[in-house]
Amino acid sequence: xxxxxxxxxxxxxxxxxxxxxxxxxxxxxxxxxxxxxxxxxxxxxxxxxxxxxxxxxxxxxxxxxxxxxxxxxxxxxxxxxxxxxxxxxxxxxxxxxxxxxxxxxxxxxxxxxxxxxxxxxxxxxxxxxxxxxxxxxxxxxxxxxxxxxxxxxxxxxxxxxxxxxxxxxxxxxxxxxxxxxxxxxxxxxxxxxxxxxxxxxxxxxxxxxxxxxxxxxxxxxxxxxxxxxxxxxxxxxxxxxxxxxxxxxxxxxxxxxxxxx
Amino acid sequence: xxxxxxxxxxxxxxxxxxxxxxxxxxxxxxxxxxxxxxxxxxxxxxxxxxxxxxxxxxxxxxxxxxxxxxxxxxxxxxxxxxxxxxxxxxxxxxxxxxxxxxxxxxxxxxxxxxxxxxxxxxxxxxxxxxxxxxxxxxxxxxxxxxxxxxxxxxxxxxxxxxxxxxxxxxxxxxxxxxxxxxxxxxxxxxxxxxxxxxxxxxxxxxxxxxxxxxxxxxxxxxxxxxxxxxxxxxxxxxxxxxxxxxxxxxxxxxxxxxxxxxxxxxxxxxxxxxxxxxxxxxxxxxxxxxxxxxxxxxxxxxxx
Numbered sequence: 001x002x003x004x005x006x007x008x009x010x011x012x013x014x015x016x017x018x019x020x021x022x023x024x025x026x027x028x029x030x031x032x033x034x035x036x037x038x039x040x041x042x043x044x045x046x047x048x049x050x051x052x053x054x055x056x057x058x059x060x061x062x063x064x065x066x067x068x069x070x071x072x073x074x075x076x077x078x079x080x081x082x083x084x085x086x087x088x089x090x091x092x093x094x095x096x097x098x099x100x101x102x103x104x105x106x107x108x109x110x111x112x113x114x115x116x117x118x119x120x121x122x123x124x125x126x127x128x129x130x131x132x133x134x135x136x137x138x139x140x141x142x143x144x145x146x147x148x149x150x151x152x153x154x155x156x157x158x159x160x161x162x163x164x165x166x167x168x169x170x171x172x173x174x175x176x177x178x179x180x181x182x183x184x185x186x187x188x189x190x191x192x193x194x195x196x197x198x199x200x201x202x203x204x205x206x207x208x209x210x211x212x213x214x215x216x217x218x219x220x221x222x223x224x225x226x227x228x229x230x231x232x233x234x235x236x237x238x239x240x241x242x243x244x245x246x247x248x249x250x251x252x253x254x255x256x257x258x259x260x261x
Numbered sequence: 262x263x264x265x266x267x268x269x270x271x272x273x274x275x276x277x278x279x280x281x282x283x284x285x286x287x288x289x290x291x292x293x294x295x296x297x298x299x300x301x302x303x304x305x306x307x308x309x310x311x312x313x314x315x316x317x318x319x320x321x322x323x324x325x326x327x328x329x330x331x332x333x334x335x336x337x338x339x340x341x342x343x344x345x346x347x348x349x350x351x352x353x354x355x356x357x358x359x360x361x362x363x364x365x366x367x368x369x370x371x372x373x374x375x376x377x378x379x380x381x382x383x384x385x386x387x388x389x390x391x392x393x394x395x396x397x398x399x400x401x402x403x404x405x406x407x408x409x410x411x412x413x414x415x416x417x418x419x420x421x422x423x424x425x426x427x428x429x430x431x432x433x434x435x436x437x438x439x440x441x442x443x444x445x446x447x448x449x450x451x452x453x454x455x456x457x458x459x460x461x462x463x464x465x466x467x468x469x470x471x472x473x474x475x476x477x478x479x480x481x482x483x484x485x486x487x488x489x490x491x492x493x494x495x496x497x498x499x500x501x502x503x504x505x506x507x508x509x510x511x512x513x514x515x516x517x518x519x520x521x522x523x524x525x526x527x528x529x530x531x532x533x534x535x536x537x538x539x540x541x542x543x544x545x546x547x548x549x550x551x552x553x554x555x556x557x558x559x560x561x562x563x564x565x
Contacts (some may be wrong), residue, residue, distance in 0.1 A: 148395045151365060155389045156409040156458070157382070166411075170399045247400035249438075 032215065038227065039218035047207065047222075053083040060191060063119055066134025068187045072180060075135035079179070082135075083142025084168065092138070102131050105193060111198070122194035129190035130183035137179025141172030162177070173247065177242045186236050188231045204230075269441035300494035310377070311338035312495045313362065313462060320357055329494055331357045334371070337514060337523065344488060344496045346506040350553065354521020358467055362497060363389050364462050375462070381460045383437075385409065388455030389479045394447040394465040396439035402426070402436035402450050409458040425453040428487060445476040452487065456494075463488075465498040469505065478537075481508050485534060503549050508535050515552055533559060 017035050025034035047053040082089040107128065113122040149171055153163040194203035204227060211219025289499050318335040321328050326453040333353040339345050361373050364383035373380040375387070396405045407422040415444040425434050429449035439447055448468055455463060469477045488496055506513045510529055517524040529545065536542060
């Protein structure tokens with residue numbers, strides 16, 4: 001427990017130094033471009049009191065959760081399919097790799113024409129962002145399963161579905177975990193990009209937009225910190241969920257022959 | 262394919278002696294719900310029908326550079342309760358033979374019969390232990406041992422798992438993970454997993470091949486003890502270790518490579534436990550090594 005606290009404390013040293021230095025510098029002479037951290041904190045508190053922040057948060061979270069769920073579910077399903085069927089792999093995987101090469105924001109004009117400037121475009125974009133990391137990692141996870149494990153399933157007479165459930169899925173789980181965490185953070189990045197498409201969209205980036213328009217840099221800074229903290233929190237929560245019980249065994253010592261001794 | 266009987270007359274149990282065994286107090290195995298009327302261990306004749314019968318087994322692999330004949334006309338009967346070793350150098354098809362018996366290789370010529378029925382797929386009447394233990398790393402040891410018992414109630418499963426962990430001397434490691442176990446312990450857990458479903462035949466594919474020399478000697482004694490505590494259990498073991506085969510087997514089947522064929526079958530009817538230093542043990546060893554042509558003097562030409 002102490003060791004863990006030590007790790008957290010060490011990680012906090014640099015941000016605290018930055019805030020301290022910033023505070024010290026801005027207390028001498030404050031410029032419009034670099035307002036003091038205290039002003040940003042006040043701005044966030046104001047937004048919270050006026051319930052504006054809660055509104056922004058709800059709107060952004062709705063888009064994020066919807067897009068992420070669709071993209072992750074689709075990516076996991078497709079990854080499982082191309083991971084467990086050679087035929088599906090030959091038909092689908094080259095196309096997946098081709099689509100992946102188009103930078104995501106390159107789809108934006110097309111999406112706007114098809115789905116308009118509303119939430120539908122945003123959700124589709126976030127879904128596309130979170131699709132690929134989990135898809136490719138799930139595929140890789142299924143492909144690395146040692147043949148020997150599958151033979152254990154055969155020896156005990158497992159049916160096809162039982163083999164997937166009791167051998168393949170647990171064996172691929174560390175890769176699926178990695179993929180889901182990557183999807184989570186990439187989806188968050190693309191949420192912000194999708195919100196910046198339009199102003200006054202009701203999401204968290206409105207803090208940034210409002211700040212920029214009215215030249216209130218403390219609002220812009222506050223918005224950035226909020227986005228960063230939320231992304232960090234999501235990642236932490238997902239990591240915690242994955243570490244419940246033996247949901248995800250450690251991927252060290254994957255191959256039994258490495259363990260002789 | 263001539264059968265020779267070597268009887269080691271009255272062996273004194275000496276030599277190595279018994280390494281202190283924490284599990285010598287034999288655990289009492291509960292009567293397993295799946296057990297059918299199993300034949301009791303037959304020490305001598307009259308022999309009933311063979312447990313396992315291989316007739317003219319031939320296996321050809323399609324390789325990149327054409328066909329490779331792994332087995333050619335292999336015929337062998339294994340009696341119920343017998344401990345048979347398949348001994349040979351690498352490439353002699355002994356693992357292929359075991360995989361056919363296990364039901365993992367389905368595409369073969371000839372017949373492999375278990376209790377008179379053709380082997381076409383793996384089944385719970387056969388337990389398999391591989392050279393690499395193949396414990397599933399995401400399960401605890403008790404979950405691994407109970408892997409083949411998913412159809413039973415939790416209570417029945419726990420009971421069988423506990424008794425088998427005790428049988429292999431791992432009673433205190435139920436909650437451990439495979440990565441926390443040494444090679445020898447992991448292999449014990451693999452043996453417990455194979456035995457938990459109460460198979461009639463235990464198939465061992467070089468089960469001690471990956472262990473260090475001392476652990477291997479100890480595990481040979483453990484294997485013999487476990488086999489004795491499971492009355493009626495037939496064992497077919499693949500090995501390339503001559504001493505191991507002599508120490509454990511009722512019969513040794515010598516295979517010669519390319520293509521894999523039975524070269525000779527030796528009956529070992531010495532009293533157990535056997536001494537590895539005994540003159541007659543070494544006599545058998547000499548016969549086996551001669552079969553492998555390892556004792557012939559090599560002609561060396563010197564050019565000065």
